[in-house]
Amino acid sequence: MSQFAGKTAVISGGAEGIGLSIAQALGDQKMNIVIADIDEANLQKARSKLEDAGISVLTVVLDVAQEDQWQEVANQAIARFEKIHMVVNNAGVGGDTGPIEGQDQKGWQWALDVNLMGVVYGAKVMTPLIKQHGEGGWIVNVASMAGMGGVPYLGAYTATKAAVVALSESWAGELEEKGIHVSVLCPAFVQTRIHESERNRPATISI
Numbered sequence: 785m786s787q788f789a790g791k792t793a794v795i796s797g798g799a800e801g802i803g804l805s806i807a808q809a810l811g812d813q814k815m816n817i818v819i820a821d822i823d824e825a826n827l828q829k830a831r832s833k834l835e836d837a838g839i840s841v842l843t844v845v846l847d848v849a850q851e852d853q854w855q856e857v858a859n860q861a862i863a864r865f866e867k868i869h870m871v872v873n874n875a876g877v878g879g880d881t882g883p884i885e886g887q888d889q890k891g892w893q894w895a896l897d898v899n900l901m902g903v904v905y906g907a908k909v910m911t912p913l914i915k916q917h918g919e920g921g922w923i924v925n926v927a928s929m930a931g932m933g934g935v936p937y938l939g940a941y942t943a944t945k946a947a948v949v950a951l952s953e954s955w956a957g958e959l960e961e962k963g964i965h966v967s968v969l970c971p972a973f974v975q976t977r978i979h980e981s982e983r984n985r986p987a988t989i990s991i
């Protein structure tokens with residue numbers, strides 16, 4: 785039997801793109817799946833797709849930049865599946881692009897809030913719950929190849945992704961002795977709607 789079978793994974797940004805593919809792959813390993821995403825309509829479509837494939841799914845609306853919303857995801861996941869073993873911090877946005885002199889604080893804030901603090905909050909809320917049951921688990925952070933080297937005109941995105949690579953290495957050392965494995969995924973180009981991230985930008989940090 786797979787080491788994942790019967791365990792529970794929480795996947796942020798799991799309503800489409802890379803997150804949904806990860807949810808499908810983990811569901812195929814017989815994990816219970818919690819997909820948490822800011823896009824409620826897509827969450828429902830994703831749930832139908834996964835359930836049609838025989839996967840146990842819970843959907844929760846989440847803005848990863850809001851720590852209290854992560855707590856609500858944890859509460860609902862435990863109410864449904866009892867334990868959490870894995871968090872996949874996948875939700876991300878492209879952020880503003882263009883020359884540095886054209887970039888403003890709000891654009892940087894949006895990228896920092898989602899791509900960096902969203903990962904921090906996901907790990908901060910889920911780690912104690914993984915430690916609690918003592919069965920070990922996994923934290924998987926989705927960074928990017930852009931976090932391994934600079935990309936012109938993508939300063940905010942590359943900075944947040946480099947930070948996610950760095951903090952993943954820190955957490956790997958910190959959590960190893962607790963049986964929690966931390967990895968960082970750095971994809972290159974994947975055909976998704978990441979280039980249309982503006983659709984997920986909150987009105988409060990619009991230009």
Ligand SMILES: NC(=O)c1ccc[n+]([C@@H]2O[C@H](COP(=O)([O-])OP(=O)(O)OC[C@H]3O[C@@H](n4cnc5c(N)ncnc54)[C@H](O)[C@@H]3O)[C@@H](O)[C@H]2O)c1
Pocket residue numbers: 796797798799800801802803820821822823826846847848849874875876877898926927928929930970971972973974975976977978979980981984
């Ligand atoms: N597509 C690529 O080429 C590529 C390459 C490297 C890394 N990545 C990373 O992969 C991850 C997934 O991106 P994707 O390509 O699947 O993009 P995508 O735009 O297709 O999917 C992103 C998902 O995250 C959700 N989301 C956005 N903001 C959110 C928020 N504040 N709270 C909760 N959910 C939110 C969206 O609704 C969407 O479901 C991102 O972290 C991205 O940076 C993508």
